[in-house]
Amino acid sequence: MSSPDPQVRAARNQSAPSTGHTPAVRGPVVAVTGAATGVGALLTARLAASEEVRRVVAIDERRGECAEAQWHVLDVRDPAIADKLRGADVVVHLALDLDLGSDAAARTAYNVRGTQTVLTAAAAAGVHRVVLCTSAMVYGALPDNELPLSEDAELRATAEATGVGDLLEIERLARRAPRAHPGLNVTVVRPALLVGGTDTALTRYFESPRLLVVAGSRPAWQFCHVEDLCAALEYAVLEKVEGELAVGCDGWLEQEEVEELSGIRRMELPSAVALGAAARLHRIGLTPSPAGDLAYTMYPWVVSGSRLHDAGWRPRWTNEEVLAELLEEVAGRHTVAGRRLGRKDATAAGAAGATVALLGAAAVVRRARKARRR
Numbered sequence: 001m002s003s004p005d006p007q008v009r010a011a012r013n014q015s016a017p018s019t020g021h022t023p024a025v026r027g028p029v030v031a032v033t034g035a036a037t038g039v040g041a042l043l044t045a046r047l048a049a050s051e052e053v054r055r056v057v058a059i060d061e062r063r064g065e066c067a068e069a070q071w072h073v074l075d076v077r078d079p080a081i082a083d084k085l086r087g088a089d090v091v092v093h094l095a096l097d098l099d100l101g102s103d104a105a106a107r108t109a110y111n112v113r114g115t116q117t118v119l120t121a122a123a124a125a126g127v128h129r130v131v132l133c134t135s136a137m138v139y140g141a142l143p144d145n146e147l148p149l150s151e152d153a154e155l156r157a158t159a160e161a162t163g164v165g166d167l168l169e170i171e172r173l174a175r176r177a178p179r180a181h182p183g184l185n186v187t188v189v190r191p192a193l194l195v196g197g198t199d200t201a202l203t204r205y206f207e208s209p210r211l212l213v214v215a216g217s218r219p220a221w222q223f224c225h226v227e228d229l230c231a232a233l234e235y236a237v238l239e240k241v242e243g244e245l246a247v248g249c250d251g252w253l254e255q256e257e258v259e260e261l262s263g264i265r266r267m268e269l270p271s272a273v274a275l276g277a278a279a280r281l282h283r284i285g286l287t288p289s290p291a292g293d294l295a296y297t298m299y300p301w302v303v304s305g306s307r308l309h310d311a312g313w314r315p316r317w318t319n320e321e322v323l324a325e326l327l328e329e330v331a332g333r334h335t336v337a338g339r340r341l342g343r344k345d346a347t348a349a350g351a352a353g354a355t356v357a358l359l360g361a362a363a364v365v366r367r368a369r370k371a372r373r374r
Contacts (some may be wrong), residue, residue, distance in 0.1 A: 160292025
């Protein structure tokens with residue numbers, strides 16, 4: 001166990017013992033981008049507390065709370081990041097913008113340019129491994145997907161869902177990087193539906209008064225808790241496993257199981273109605289989620305995680321436990337068609353009938369038109 005006192009740990013890492021002998025070098029120096037918030041903050045704290053990691057370099061646009069890390073405040077698109085990475089053995093790049101409220105073009109520019117810069121800077125700084133984190137969404141949600149998908153399954157996603165186009169481009173950069181920068185190894189970690197302080201189109205699905213089920217679809221739900229993701233990233237950092245890694249809870253839940261566990265009833269709509277309404281609402285700017293997001297609630301994209309399992313990693317969370325945590329997190333929030341509503345609006349929507357309850361089209365459009373006339 002590491003000492004809870006940062007000063008004690010810092011002294012242990014940087015100073016020789018009283019015997020005068022030089023301490024053995026222990027583990028890698030790890031740089032983490034996006035280290036101030038979200039998964040980056042959790043991973044930074046985890047690595048800083050690990051006896052298998054010598055030092056953590058934390059990079060973000062603001063300083064985070066982990067006092068044991070060495071902080072550098074800058075944008076990951078700044079080429080000066082190469083100087084901050086010198087001396088690092090591994091870089092974990094987690095500075096991604098997947099916010100539903102972000103402008104799509106600006107989000108892509110940040111995500112792709114940031115990843116390009118980090119990969120180039122890491123190679124220039126002599127880093128030997130970069131760990132990237134995308135999503136199991138890159139496999140695509142398709143009716144003929146195997147259950148579960150292997151890590152080597154073809155990436156068949158399209159750019160129609162939120163942020164997935166960016167993730168596919170990051171995957172392409174990851175494949176090209178070792179050829180462009182000989183000696184640089186790249187590991188890609190692809191989590192299932194991530195839960196734990198996250199806000200995505202898929203977590204918002206569980207904020208709705210009813211669970212939308214598209215007629216004829218075959219949903220299969222697999223979750224990944226952020227703590228399990230951090231544990232998998234640590235495995236990659238310590239080179240206990242490499243390559244393309246999928247991570248998530250063991251197995252999956254059928255739609256009927258989700259409804260029983262959540263206590264939220266379904267509302268089934270024909271595919272043309274659901275997809276058409278979602279596309280229209282997004283096109284006129286009334287909902288943050290494009291119609292492509294619906295595919296991930298219609299068809300399976302469950303992953304096996306066999307490479308991590310073979311390396312000895314196991315998830316600490318089950319799908320049932322993660323779903324329970326997600327439901328606790330979203331309690332009190334009210335979302336229709338991916339758009340957050342106030343309590344009064346949500347109550348009305350819940351009693352308004354199938355299409356309005358699920359897609360919220362009438363109420364939302366009326367409110368937007370009134371706002372524009374003012």
